[in-house]
Amino acid sequence: MNETKSINLEKYLSISDEVKKALENNKPIVALESTIISHGMPYPKNLETAIEAENILRKGGVTPATIAIIKGKLKVGLTLDELTYLAKQGRNVTKTSRRDIPYVVSLSLDGATTVSATMFIASLAKIKIFATGGIGGVHREVNKTMDISCDLEELSKTNVAIICSGAKAILDIPKTLEYLETKGVLVIGYKTNKMPMFYTSSSPYFVPIRMDNIKDIANTMKVKWDLGLDGGIVICNPIPKEYEMNEKEMNDEISNALRKMEKQNITGKEITPFLLSEIEKQTKGKSLDSNIHLFHHNCYIAMQIAKEYYNS
Ligand code: PSU
Ligand code: MN
Numbered sequence: 148m149n150e151t152k153s154i155n156l157e158k159y160l161s162i163s164d165e166v167k168k169a170l171e172n173n174k175p176i177v178a179l180e181s182t183i184i185s186h187g188m189p190y191p192k193n194l195e196t197a198i199e200a201e202n203i204l205r206k207g208g209v210t211p212a213t214i215a216i217i218k219g220k221l222k223v224g225l226t227l228d229e230l231t232y233l234a235k236q237g238r239n240v241t242k243t244s245r246r247d248i249p250y251v252v253s254l255s256l257d258g259a260t261t262v263s264a265t266m267f268i269a270s271l272a273k274i275k276i277f278a279t280g281g282i283g284g285v286h287r288e289v290n291k292t293m294d295i296s297c298d299l300e301e302l303s304k305t306n307v308a309i310i311c312s313g314a315k316a317i318l319d320i321p322k323t324l325e326y327l328e329t330k331g332v333l334v335i336g337y338k339t340n341k342m343p344m345f346y347t348s349s350s351p352y353f354v355p356i357r358m359d360n361i362k363d364i365a366n367t368m369k370v371k372w373d374l375g376l377d378g379g380i381v382i383c384n385p386i387p388k389e390y391e392m393n394e395k396e397m398n399d400e401i402s403n404a405l406r407k408m409e410k411q412n413i414t415g416k417e418i419t420p421f422l423l424s425e426i427e428k429q430t431k432g433k434s435l436d437s438n439i440h441l442f443h444h445n446c447y448i449a450m451q452i453a454k455e456y457y458n459s
Contacts, residue, residue, distance in 0.1 A: 159252060162272055163224025169210035170273065175453035177204050178223075178269040178277040178307070181215035183442065185233050185240045185259035186420040187280065188435060189427075194234035196439050198227075200278070200446045207450035212274055214265045216243060219255035223272045233259060242416055244297050262309065263301035266379060270305045275368070276456065277309045278449035280442040281345045282381065283419065284314040284323030287405070294418065295326065302379035303330035308368050310449040312441040313343035313350070313383045317401050317422045320344060320352050328355070333371060333380045335364060337448065346392040346437050348385035361448075365455035384448045386441035392434060400429045 162170070169176050179200055184193045201211040213225045215233055222229065233240055236257065243251050243258030245267055251258035260268060262282050269277055283296025302309070314323045320342055327334055336342065336354030344350045358364050368380060385391075404425035413421045427435045 156271060159221050160268075160271055161220045161222050163212075163222075163226070165210055166212045166224035166272070166274075173457060175209045175450075175457040176212050176274050176276070177209050177446070177449045177453050178265060178274045179211055179213040179446075180262060180265040180277070180279050181213060181225075181233055181259040182242055182261045183280055184230070185237050186242050187423055188438065189424075190234050190237060192435065192439065193237070194231055196442065197230055197234065199443060203443055203446040204278075204450050204453075207447075207454065209450045209453045212269070212272070214260050214268050216248070216251050216256070216258035216260065216264075218257065219252045221248075221252070221268050221271070223268060223274070233257070238420065242420065244416065245301055246297060262298040263296075266298075266301050266305045266307045266309070269307050275307060275372075276449055276453045277307050278442075278445045279309060279311050280438055280445070281311050281313060281315045282309060284318040284320070285326055286418070287317070287319045289319060289322060292414075296419075299323070299326050299330065299332075302327065302332045302381065304377060305379055306372050306377055308364075308380040308382060308452070310337075310382045310384055310445045310452065312345050312386050312445060314345065315419075315423075316344040316346055316397055317404070317419075317426075320350060324352060324355075327381065330378070331376070332378055333367070335367070335380065335382050337364070337382055337384045339383065339385050343383050343385035344394075345441065346386065346397050346434060347394045348388055348391045354383060361451045361455045362459070364452055365459060368452075368456060382448075382452070384441075384445050386437060387444055390437050390440040392430070392437055397426075397434075400426050400434075403429060
């Protein structure tokens with residue numbers, strides 16, 4: 148059974164030499180997603196942001212593993228050429244969640260992996276830690292649309308800890324927290340009692356658990372998985388105050404973007420990229436700057452968690 152599994156994996160999975168070496172030597176690794184590059188930000192800022200994210204990790208002695216699907220191969224660790232290609236292609240690349248992986252692979256297509264697909268591929272490569280901007284969640288009009296990101300389901304079953312700035316303010320945060328609780332997903336506020344909302348460091352909603360030091364977080368990860376409590380962990384790291392946006396202003400921008408979305412009949416997986424780019428246009432790039440800063444800060448904290456987790 149195991150043998151079949153490893154033969155299959157080799158056929159589909161392509162791990163870079165840098166990541167392979169780190170895996171073999173049990174050195175800290177942090178996974179990064181690629182939808183944030185192709186669908187989350189415009190070129191060339193997306194490329195600069197992705198390169199800087201990798202640099203933050205390397206500077207701290209942690210190996211970055213950016214994940215994407217290139218010509219049907221599940222890639223763990225991208226070359227600069229591959230990163231540049233994804234950044235330039237932008238939305239021409241298929242936004243790939245767990246659902247879309249078999250389609251993208253079997254037709255040898257290129258896929259930018261979302262949180263769910265990145266977690267899944269990271270776990271195939273035995274990578275435990277993943278940094279990004281924000282996770283998907285329950286959308287505000289869920290009663291009408293049933294729109295719930297498959298990121299939440301992935302978190303319920305895949306053993307990867309994700310460091311993010313909470314869930315985007317375009318979502319229904321209380322319902323997202325409820326869903327995560329139902330699924331037994333551990334949500335930790337790093338140095339905060341409140342659920343950060345991506346562009347803003349705080350919100351009216353409490354996180355279930357607060358932790359103030361990296362050691363406690365790394366130990367908690369170990370205990371959870373030692374006990375066979377399968378599933379992910381969401382570590383919420385608020386955007387640094389100097390980069391956050393005004394909450395009231397942000398809510399107005401979001402309402403405008405949501406109205407536009409309805410008028411233009413945007414549905415399904417197009418919703419998140421549409422809202423992000425509308426908000427970016429409306430705020431004249433200010434939200435993009437916040438997005439970049441919070442993402443890099445998450446990489447920095449993920450670097451510290453990875454070092455603690457692998458070295459203790
Ligand atoms: N948040 C961002 N930028 C992004 C995303 C989230 O600031 O690009 C992406 C992530 O890849 C996340 C996905 O997994 O959006 C969720 O999409 P959906 O809501 O369609 O599940
Ligand atoms: Mn959706």
